[in-house]
Amino acid sequence: xxxxFLLLIxxxxxxxxxxxxxxxxxxxxxxxxxxxxxxxxxxxxxVIGFLPYWLLSKADKEYSNYIxxxxxxxxxxxxxxxIQKYTSPQESEPGYYALQSGKASPFFKDxxxxxxxxxxxxxxxxxxxxxxxxxxxTTHARKLVAEVVPIMKKHGFxxxxxxxESVREASQSAQSNFxxxxxxxxxxxxxxxxxxxxxxxxxxxIKPYLVDPKAVGAIVDYFIIMGYDFHFAGSYVTGPVAPLxxxxxxxxxDIETSVSLGKQIIPKEKLILALPLYGYEWExxxxxxxxxxxxxxxxxxxxxxVEELLKTCENCVVKRExxxxxxxxxxPDEETGTFHQIxxxxxxxxxxxxxxxxxxxxxxxxxxxxxxxxxxxLEPLRGYR
Numbered sequence: 001x002x003x004x005f006l007l008l009i010x011x012x013x014x015x016x017x018x019x020x021x022x023x024x025x026x027x028x029x030x031x032x033x034x035x036x037x038x039x040x041x042x043x044x045x046x047v048i049g050f051l052p053y054w055l056l057s058k059a060d061k062e063y064s065n066y067i068x069x070x071x072x073x074x075x076x077x078x079x080x081x082x083i084q085k086y087t088s089p090q091e092s093e094p095g096y097y098a099l100q101s102g103k104a105s106p107f108f109k110d111x112x113x114x115x116x117x118x119x120x121x122x123x124x125x126x127x128x129x130x131x132x133x134x135x136x137x138t139t140h141a142r143k144l145v146a147e148v149v150p151i152m153k154k155h156g157f158x159x160x161x162x163x164x165e166s167v168r169e170a171s172q173s174a175q176s177n178f179x180x181x182x183x184x185x186x187x188x189x190x191x192x193x194x195x196x197x198x199x200x201x202x203x204x205x206i207k208p209y210l211v212d213p214k215a216v217g218a219i220v221d222y223f224i225i226m227g228y229d230f231h232f233a234g235s236y237v238t239g240p241v242a243p244l245x246x247x248x249x250x251x252x253x254d255i256e257t258s259v260s261l262g263k264q265i266i267p268k269e270k271l272i273l274a275l276p277l278y279g280y281e282w283e284x285x286x287x288x289x290x291x292x293x294x295x296x297x298x299x300x301x302x303x304x305x306v307e308e309l310l311k312t313c314e315n316c317v318v319k320r321e322x323x324x325x326x327x328x329x330x331x332p333d334e335e336t337g338t339f340h341q342i343x344x345x346x347x348x349x350x351x352x353x354x355x356x357x358x359x360x361x362x363x364x365x366x367x368x369x370x371x372x373x374x375x376x377x378l379e380p381l382r383g384y385r
Contacts (some may be wrong), residue, residue, distance in 0.1 A: 042070070045357075046222065046272055046364025047385045048119065051107060053098040055371030058304075059107070063370060064114035066381040071161055072104055073369070075148070079132035081140030083122070083147045095123075098153070108155055119159035119197065120152055127219035128165050130210070134174060137181035145188030152194065160189050161224075163199045166210040175212040183219050197222035199274070202230070203253060205261035217266035222368050225262060227255045227353075228276035231343065233298030237290050238341040241279045243324030244352055250290070250323050255353070257358055273357050274366035277304045277373045279328075279344030287330050287339050289321055294338065306344045307374035325352045350379040358384070 032040040051059055063070070072352055074095050076084040084093045098104050111118055122144065126128050133140050148160060162182065170178075186196045198220045200211045217223045231239035232251065240246075247254040255273070262271050283297035293380070305327065316331040321343075328343040357365055365384065367373075 014268055018223065020064075024154055037060075045384060046366075047381055048224070048272065048274075048347065048364065049370045050121070050274075050366065050368050051094045051370045053182060055105065055369055056098065056104060056107070058371035061370075061373065061378065064110070064116060065384060066378045067116065067160070067367070067370075068385055069117040069119055070107060070111040071121055071366075072099065072108075072157075074121035074123035074163065075099070075151075077122050077124040077139075077144060077164070079129045079130075081133060081143030081147075083144075083151075099151070105155075117159060118155065119161050120155070120157040121161040121163050122148060122367075123163045123165070125165045127166060127168060130164055131174075133164070134177040134181055134210070135206065137164055138184050139176045140183045141184035142188065145185055149188070153192070157194070158214070159195045159197055159221075160185070161199065161241065162195045162220075164210065165199075165201075167201075168210075169208050170210040172208075174210060175215075176206065178210045179212055179215040182216050185263050186219050189292050195221040197224055197272070199224045199226055202227055202258035203257060205265075206253075209280055213262065214265040217262075217270065221264070221270065222363060223266050224272040224274050225255075225258055226274045226368070227258065228274065228368065230254070231280060231298065233280055234291065235280075235282075235298065237292055238282050238328070238343060239290050240282060240324035240326040240328075240343050240352075242276050242345060242349075243321075243326060244349075244356060245298035245325060246321075246323035250321075254324070256356070259356075260374075261360070263360065268361050269363045271362045272364045272366050273362055274368055275353055276345055276368055277348065277370075277377060278368075279306065279342055281340055281342040283336075283338050284341055285338050287317075287341075289319070289341070291341065294324045299343045301344055301371035302374075303377050304372060304374040306342055306346075307376075309342075314345060325349055345377060347376040347379055349378050354380045354384050 048069040049063055050071045050073050078084050085091050085096050086142050189196050202225050204211050204213050223247040228242045230243055231241055243251055243254045245254055245256055247257045279301045281299050281301040282293035284291040284293050316329050318329050320327045326349050327346050328341055330341050332339055
């Protein structure tokens with residue numbers, strides 16, 4: 001009887017140990033494999049707000065309601081890949097100074113408090129310097145990485161945005177060199193666990209600029225299409241700055257066409273559509289849209305300035321170019337007998353473009369630039385973000 005009792009005890013204990021082992025070992029192993037094979041990926045659209053150093057005093061909104069990435073513009077890239085710190089022996093480079101002096105720090109701290117990402121923009125716009133930069137792509141890329149990584153770590157940047165704006169058509173060898181430059185930068189930035197994004201003209205898909213969109217798009221984490229300046233201060237006629245539609249009828253090119261071409265060679269989730277918070281004002285002798293402008297009369301007009309103008313302007317007439325889905329203002333110049341036309345973005349045009357990016361399932365939206373906005377234009381971004 002005693003032996004039988006001990007045998008039963010042994011069976012119970014054995015079953016208990018086996019169950020415990022089975023439950024903690026096998027099931028926990030299966031659970032681990034499930035989490036490993038099927039990671040949870042958050043569905044989060046990017047909304048990037050570019051903040052230039054010269055607009056720090058005007059950027060006065062609670063931007064966490066509208067954006068989830070703050071991009072500081074900018075540090076200037078020297079021809080050898082280093083960061084420009086002085087414009088002369090006695091004068092600091094303004095973008096570098098605003099960053100290093102702490103002038104921009106309140107924006108970074110506020111962004112981090114609101115769980116926003118920080119992106120650091122590095123910029124080059126001098127054609128001669130750009131040519132020198134890509135002449136030794138690997139060496140100069142490593143130089144850039146060596147200088148920006150400590151800066152990114154110090155201020156909490158987790159993305160490096162490359163804004164190399166060459167407006168000349170480039171040779172295949174120059175394109176290849178630039179692609180190698182971007183590849184080497186990405187390699188260096190990736191080691192610290194950070195991402196790389198790049199800015200490009202909307203016409204990069206039809207013109208051989210320095211950025212080869214197919215090659216570079218395969219390297220970077222985000223490819224930002226600068227969907228503006230279709231008309232600019234130096235244009236010969238008035239017209240929309242960021243036409244959503246109209247190509248083939250009243251325009252040669254538009255945002256829809258650029259995005260459509262981009263999606264054919266770059267994954268749509270990598271594409272970010274950058275939108276303007278500004279327009280342009282020209283002087284003209286006619287009131288109809290696409291009128292010839294007076295040479296040298298073009299100036300930038302922020303959405304904020306246009307909103308303020310419309311509050312007091314009794315002679316202003318607001319119209320909308322339906323094809324482009326962009327408004328414009330016409331008002332007389334009583335001193336000269338001519339007229340002024342301002343094409344600009346507003347809340348409705350922003351809403352149209354937000355809906356466009358949703359329909360095309362793009363990776364997100366970018367804004368140029370914080371400080372140019374008025375009271376209402378950012379509202380359509382609340383739900384999108």
